[in-house]
Amino acid sequence: MKICIHRGANQIGGSCVEVECRGKRIVLDVGLTLNVVSPDDVELPDVPGFTSPDPSLLAVIISHPHQDHYGLVSKINNDIPIVIGAAAQRILEVAGLFTGNKVQFSNVMHLIDRKQIDLGPFRITPFLMDHSAFDSYAVLVEAGNKKLFYTGDLRAHGRKGPLFYKLIDNPPPNVDVLLMEGTTISRIDNDDGFPKEDDVENEMVKAFRQMRGMGLVMCTGQNVDRLVTIFKACIRSDRKFIVDMYTAEVLRATGNPNIPQADWEQICVYLPENQKKKIKRAKAFNVSNRYRNDRIYPEKLEAVASRSVLLVRQSMINELEEADCLECAGLIYSMWDGYLKKPEMKPFLDWVAKWKIPMVKCHTSGHASVKDLQQLKAAFPEAIVVPIHTDNPERFKYLFKQAAIHRDKEWWDV
Ligand SMILES: [Zn+2]
Numbered sequence: 001m002k003i004c005i006h007r008g009a010n011q012i013g014g015s016c017v018e019v020e021c022r023g024k025r026i027v028l029d030v031g032l033t034l035n036v037v038s039p040d041d042v043e044l045p046d047v048p049g050f051t052s053p054d055p056s057l058l059a060v061i062i063s064h065p066h067q068d069h070y071g072l073v074s075k076i077n078n079d080i081p082i083v084i085g086a087a088a089q090r091i092l093e094v095a096g097l098f099t100g101n102k103v104q105f106s107n108v109m110h111l112i113d114r115k116q117i118d119l120g121p122f123r124i125t126p127f128l129m130d131h132s133a134f135d136s137y138a139v140l141v142e143a144g145n146k147k148l149f150y151t152g153d154l155r156a157h158g159r160k161g162p163l164f165y166k167l168i169d170n171p172p173p174n175v176d177v178l179l180m181e182g183t184t185i186s187r188i189d190n191d192d193g194f195p196k197e198d199d200v201e202n203e204m205v206k207a208f209r210q211m212r213g214m215g216l217v218m219c220t221g222q223n224v225d226r227l228v229t230i231f232k233a234c235i236r237s238d239r240k241f242i243v244d245m246y247t248a249e250v251l252r253a254t255g256n257p258n259i260p261q262a263d264w265e266q267i268c269v270y271l272p273e274n275q276k277k278k279i280k281r282a283k284a285f286n287v288s289n290r291y292r293n294d295r296i297y298p299e300k301l302e303a304v305a306s307r308s309v310l311l312v313r314q315s316m317i318n319e320l321e322e323a324d325c326l327e328c329a330g331l332i333y334s335m336w337d338g339y340l341k342k343p344e345m346k347p348f349l350d351w352v353a354k355w356k357i358p359m360v361k362c363h364t365s366g367h368a369s370v371k372d373l374q375q376l377k378a379a380f381p382e383a384i385v386v387p388i389h390t391d392n393p394e395r396f397k398y399l400f401k402q403a404a405i406h407r408d409k410e411w412w413d414v
Pocket residue numbers: 013066068069153389
């Protein structure tokens with residue numbers, strides 16, 4: 001077996017790995033580099049078959065529905081089989097209308113937890129994992145008597161944390177290479193691990209109970225764990241959860257009846273102007289019709305403000321002012337801290353300051369702490385650990401026994 005990290009050996013996001021055995025190849029992830037909006041601005045990794053037909057390329061496996069892992073899939077040849085979780089596929093398909101990154105899969109196979117897929121000389125075994133993206137997998141690749149375990153992105157402290165411990169209690173034996181994400185390796189503040197989603201929920205309950213007006217929460221519409229957290233905190237503080245239509249679509253696409261849905265009594269759907277425009281432009285009225293019984297309209301926001309929590313986005317600030325629902329409002333910022341320092345966030349933060357809206361942060365990482373990564377490595381005692389999805393690969397040498405650093409575009413033999 002031969003492996004090449006095309007992108008990701010020394011950066012977080014944009015991962016793409018090619019694996020070769022007996023003249024056949026598969027690719028693990030084909031991500032868009034972080035901080036890039038359009039796939040047009042990023043070069044496709046140099047993989048034969050991506051743009052012109054090449055039968056030796058058997059499939060592209062997408063570990064989870066985050067742009068930094070699937071973002072360039074729209075640029076590759078339509079005929080290449082894509083292997084992805086079924087819910088992950090649905091999420092990407094519904095999100096396209098709102099995010100503009102339209103993904104249509106014409107030739108697709110599904111990742112199912114621990115269900116093997118044979119592709120030429122490769123045997124693939126997916127492991128459902130805990131991560132901030134829904135339907136995320138780590139993948140065991142077996143070929144030519146060798147074993148590669150690719151972690152994708154994972155963590156142990158989210159709502160699916162038990163999946164992490166299920167893996168380390170019963171890991172696949174005799175793995176040769178552990179290709180392991182190291183997002184948090186360069187962050188110094190995680191020696192004791194990260195808060196759990198339940199801790200975030202408790203913090204939110206505390207904050208909502210102190211607010212006298214509308215509770216505003218800023219978080220990504222695809223962080224399903226976090227949406228569950230907000231919903232639970234709403235129930236505990238006797239508030240309705242108002243989601244935007246994009247988020248309602250993502251919740252529906254999970255296909256999981258235990259995850260909050262728009263037709264639940266404690267949830268209603270708000271259609272922000274900017275999402276309304278997108279629906280009109282695409283004539284996607286089937287989407288808005290789906291929620292016609294669950295909607296809340298701008299003129300109603302003021303009346304329900306003190307008993308509600310609304311997912312807020314930067315694009316909504318003008319319409320919220322017009323709706324007159326901001327008196328005594330409070331804001332929970334529930335995303336990575338780093339975004340707050342980005343220039344794009346400045347107009348929103350200025351608006352928060354102008355309205356004197358108090359802001360608290362309630363968040364936890366989507367990625368494993370160093371301590372958890374060390375536990376993961378210990379479950380694969382024979383494996384060489386190779387860093388990916390990290391901006392500090394060198395530090396792997398100090399943190400783990402048997403680390404080997406490979407550069408982008410370098411092929412190596414297992
Ligand atoms: Zn990632």
